[in-house]
Amino acid sequence: MSIALDIEGPSQSPMHSASRSTNSGLHFLMTESPEHDGTADQQMEPVIPRVPxxxxxxxxxxxxxxxxxxxxxxxxxxxxxxxxxxxxxxxxxxxxxxxxxxxxxxxxxxxxxxxxxxxxxxxxxxxxxxxxxxxxxxxxxxxxxxxxxxxxxxxxxxxxxxxxxxxxxxxxxxxxxxxxxxxxxxxxxxxxxxxxxxxxxxxxxxxxxxxxxxxxxxxxxxxxxxxxxxxxxxxxxxxxRAIPPQRESCWEKISNFPSELARKLISRSKRTVYGLDFYFHLLDFFYLKFVYGDGDRERRGSRYRETRWNRYYSVNELKKVGISFMPSNTSVFTDVKFKNTWLGGALSIPPLSIEEETKPLLLNLAAYETCAGWNYSRCTSYVCLMRSLIDKPQDVMELRAKGILRTTIGSDDQIAQIFKEITTNLVPDPYAYTEVKRSVESHYRSNFKTWILQNKDPFSKAVVKYSFIYGIAVSAIQAYLAETKEKPGFGNCSCSNATL
Structure with a gap:
């Protein structure tokens, strides 16, 4: 034990030695370097830490x-x-x-x-x-x-x-x-x-x-x-795992083939086939396979990020402006995407099975990435995104109807409560899901799309109304023309008979 203390102690640090030679009241500032990015703290954190x-x-x-x-x-x-x-x-x-x-x-x-x-x-x-x-x-x-x-x-x-x-x-x-x-x-x-x-x-x-x-x-x-x-x-x-496998339709396979082929080619050229020694433990293995996505470990860094403010919206709010929801076919259950359409858009979300084990699984994944310092805090940001989408039981009902949420353990209200409990005291990375948030915001800022969607009901009523009137008018004109066409023939016939 004494050997471990000698190794871990700061006595061999030049900065610490300097602090011994000064009588200033600020000597405590010399016990560690002021220039660090958290790397040293992460290295000292045990591979299997305690829950914060x-x-x-x-x-x-x-x-x-x-x-x-x-x-x-x-x-x-x-x-x-x-x-x-x-x-x-x-x-x-x-x-x-x-x-x-x-x-x-x-x-x-x-x-x-x-x-x-x-x-x-x-x-x-x-x-x-x-x-x-x-x-x-x-x-x-x-x-x-x-x-x-x-x-x-x-x-x-x-x-x-x-x-x-x-x-x-x-x-x-x-x-x-x-x-x-x-x-x-x-x-x-x-x-x-x-x-x-x-x-x-x-x-x-x-x-x-x-x-x-x-x-x-x-x-x-x-x-x-x-x-x-x-x-x-x-x-x-x-x-x-939290997401059941999905099958793509024939049309989806055809439409996704070019992008899927490009993704596989890039993946093969850039990624390495990792062995078990790349992973720290079972939870780390699960995290990299189904949360982070297999690839190089990327810790938090001081690289440039977009600082533009965005907000999330609930499922029913998004529905009102023409954004729909669809289940995606990916093994990484945090992989949420936004797809643009002509008047609206669609949020593609991997299906999530809500079971008794789902809540502790998501919480432990979030705690692990907090301790490990994973970039973007993907699990934390994911559950916070889902919480923002699920504001009321009606939001759960819509996601269940679309095949995104699957549960047998409770009502829609209980599922909404589970997400509320999971995200208590969790802080998402503000830069996570930047593309998704930007797309949603862009859709909201599109006055033309919003105006069309907000007035689609009056438009449809007007179309039905005037189509009905137009149909009556056309029918009346056709009947009149048919009648006037027949009258001359009938008159000639009568006159002819009279002459005879």
Missing amino acids: PEFRGMKENTGCYEPKVVSIGPYHHGKKELEKMESLKFKIARQLVKDSSEAAEEMYNKVKDLVSDARECYAEESTRQFNDEKFTQMLFLDGYFILHYFLSNKLGKQKLRNEDVASVTRDLLLLENQLPFKVLIPLMSNKIIIVHELRIHERKGHNIAGEDKSSSRQKLSSESEDQNLMKIFVHFFEDI
């Missing part, structure tokens, strides 16, 4: 940051209400030892070698209660539990209630309930363990990542375990 106090202090969100059934890591370890799952961790680990003591011993030794590095991933005070042996045991049990959970169909063999399985999934995506990938990856790279879990998987008749079970082992040998496990994670999260 401003998040935890909201009564509306009490319980959204604590695990219900299983603890991962030191923050919630030993809580009485989580003892049932601790017993299950021991049970499945004992089965591993029984099936392959050699593999279990290898895994345990790998974790033991990483104890010092793993401690640095958590807030220091949370690991003091564990000596190295206890800390190794905790990491080993937690790591194998996660691995077993992902590879054995969500602990189906353990005969857990559906509510408990759903709670495990929820708990694995809590900010304070993470295991660093630097610990998890060595466990997952053990081929004996992977094959052991695949056997369990195959005996139950399931396949990995949607593949035939006959090809699972062939894939395991032809591809790295790293890429296989990434597929498993993605497949797993696709089942529980």
Whole structure:
């Protein structure tokens, strides 16, 4: 402990040395450099931080940051209400030892070698209660539990209630309930363990990542375990993520083909295929895949941004000026777009499933990006955008009708209340969704479009009215012409008869 204090202390800093030699009352200003952009603070923040106090202090969100059934890591370890799952961790680990003591011993030794590095991933005070042996045991049990959970169909063999399985999934995506990938990856790279879990998987008749079970082992040998496990994670999260997959219509596929092709070409030329070691933990993996979008980590910086003021509008306000809503087909659920039309526009929003786990998931993602300093605070800005759109239950009803909100847990009023609670004390990045806000504002400033839309009802009534009058007039003229056309013929006929 003394070594860690010597390393982290500021005594080796030239600025700190200078402060010792001055008697000025301003010496405290010399304890750190006045020129910094927050990078040093971000580096000192643990990879798995505590939830910030401003998040935890909201009564509306009490319980959204604590695990219900299983603890991962030191923050919630030993809580009485989580003892049932601790017993299950021991049970499945004992089965591993029984099936392959050699593999279990290898895994345990790998974790033991990483104890010092793993401690640095958590807030220091949370690991003091564990000596190295206890800390190794905790990491080993937690790591194998996660691995077993992902590879054995969500602990189906353990005969857990559906509510408990759903709670495990929820708990694995809590900010304070993470295991660093630097610990998890060595466990997952053990081929004996992977094959052991695949056997369990195959005996139950399931396949990995949607593949035939006959090809699972062939894939395991032809591809790295790293890429296989990434597929498993993605497949797993696709089942529980906030957005259900959407299918494009044939016309949408044709119309979107040029832009989609260009996007893929740019993506292939610029992006790198990342391995699991690129991600910090499961929540970080989920964030980069479904919130931020896979790419380079972009922290907050001092680059130029547009400072033009914009505001949001509710769903019904936007409807009144001709803006409609449509579900989009993207895996990144924060990817909201605005599409212009001749008289109005459309907000393209990824579908969002509102379930019991949705609220804690969004809150923990927002807390994580706050701690990590992600650029644009995408999750926070997204939920605040949705909150601005959902002002009343009628807004929820409209979004449900369009297939953007999907829920089975409550009424429209309750869903509106959930968004209100999620965004309590959240501050969005004012520069997020700049293009969307600019487009909405531009639409509002278009006097011609607004005038046409506001008077479309009188126009339509006038058209119907005068069309009716015009129709009567035309019918009358046609009848008159037909009558006058027939009269001369009838008269000639009469005269002719009279002459005869």
